[in-house]
Amino acid sequence: MIPWLEPQSSPYFPPTSTALDEPRGLLAAGGSLDVEWLLVAYRQGIFPWFSENEPILWWSPAPRTVLYPQHFHISRSLRKLARQQRYRVTVDENFEAVIQACAGERDDHPETWINSQMISAYSTMHRAGFAHSLECWNREDELVGGIYGIVLGRIFFGESMFSVEANTSKLCLKQLAESGDYSMIDCQLPTGHLNTLGAIDINRDEFEAALNRWA
Numbered sequence: 001m002i003p004w005l006e007p008q009s010s011p012y013f014p015p016t017s018t019a020l021d022e023p024r025g026l027l028a029a030g031g032s033l034d035v036e037w038l039l040v041a042y043r044q045g046i047f048p049w050f051s052e053n054e055p056i057l058w059w060s061p062a063p064r065t066v067l068y069p070q071h072f073h074i075s076r077s078l079r080k081l082a083r084q085q086r087y088r089v090t091v092d093e094n095f096e097a098v099i100q101a102c103a104g105e106r107d108d109h110p111e112t113w114i115n116s117q118m119i120s121a122y123s124t125m126h127r128a129g130f131a132h133s134l135e136c137w138n139r140e141d142e143l144v145g146g147i148y149g150i151v152l153g154r155i156f157f158g159e160s161m162f163s164v165e166a167n168t169s170k171l172c173l174k175q176l177a178e179s180g181d182y183s184m185i186d187c188q189l190p191t192g193h194l195n196t197l198g199a200i201d202i203n204r205d206e207f208e209a210a211l212n213r214w215a
Contacts, residue, residue, distance in 0.1 A: 005031035005058075011040035016060040016204065025061030032056070033121035035128050042150050042157055045211050047188065052115040063201035065187040065194060066210075072177035073198040078170050087144070087168060089175045090135045095126045098133040098146035102160035114160060122159070125150065132156075134172040138165060145169040147176065154183040154214040173197065183214045 003014050005028050019027040027046060031037055033056060041047060041058060050057040074082075081087075099122055103114035125131035130152070136145035145168025147161035156176060161169040176185065187199050202210075 002026060003028045005029065007032040011037040013041060013044060013046055013058065016044060016046065016062075016208070019060045019062065025059040026057060027060045028058045029055045031058065033117060035125060035130070038121065038125060038150070039130065039152075042152055043211065043215055045186075045207055047157070047159075048118070048121075049113055050115075051113060052117075056117075059188075060204075061189055062204035062207070064204065064207040065190040065199050065201055066207065067177070067185040067187055067194065067197065067199040069177040069179075069182055069185065071198040071200075072174065073196065074174060075196075078167055078174065081167055082171060082174065087136050087138055087165075087171055089172055090137065092126075092132055093135050094143065095131065095133040095148060096123060097143050098135055098148050098162075099123065099160075101143065101146060101162045101164075102148065104162070122148070122150075134176060136163075136168040136171050138168075145172055147172045149186075152215040154181070155186060155211070156182045156184075157186040158188070170197070184210050 007030060014028055016027065019025050033048060046058050046060045048056050049059050099114065099119055103119060122131045130150055131148060132151050133146055133148040135143055138144050144164040145162060147158060147169055149159045150157040161172065163169040187194050190201060
């Protein structure tokens with residue numbers, strides 16, 4: 001059993017050490033997706049992840065997948081693509097379009113966890129100055145890639161990214177890593193794609209020490 005969080009109460013989460021091993025990282029249910037709740041959650045390394053018409057579920061997986069910007073791996077093909085200047089990358093030019101594109105069905109993700117509640121919550125976080133996006137535009141000024149996440153201090157908590165044209169989300173991640181603004185990019189859970197870019201798994205103690213240092 002996991003704790004039920006009352007949405008009318010002040011934001012509070014159980015210790016992250018109580019998160020379940022299976023399903024990995026499940027910590028609590030209930031609560032709210034308003035700005036105050038989300039800020040309390042992210043400062044503890046907790047994030048929401050649930051399907052439409054289900055209760056809000058909160059997660060704190062361990063180990064945690066992160067990317068240290070100085071270890072971001074730029075492949076020869078990505079370096080070549082960046083030199084060609086076929087695309088431009090912007091910051092916060094169209095957050096709504098990025099999150100909507102991330103929520104759309106794709107061949108590799110036929111279903112999405114970015115439901116209407118999540119879109120509303122993170123759009124509110126964007127207006128409050130805590131959620132940010134990077135957009136990739138082609139020469140026809142079409143949005144062809146992007147990434148969005150929460151920013152606290154020197155940590156970018158990555159939520160999702162998308163590509164319509166090959167490697168365009170990687171161009172956004174490259175700019176994010178090379179900006180000098182962040183000491184760590186939280187990737188939450190491992191994927192083969194992230195691993196090729198230099199993401200690694202760290203234990204809970206190391207991750208939470210980074211939160212205390214940089215968030």
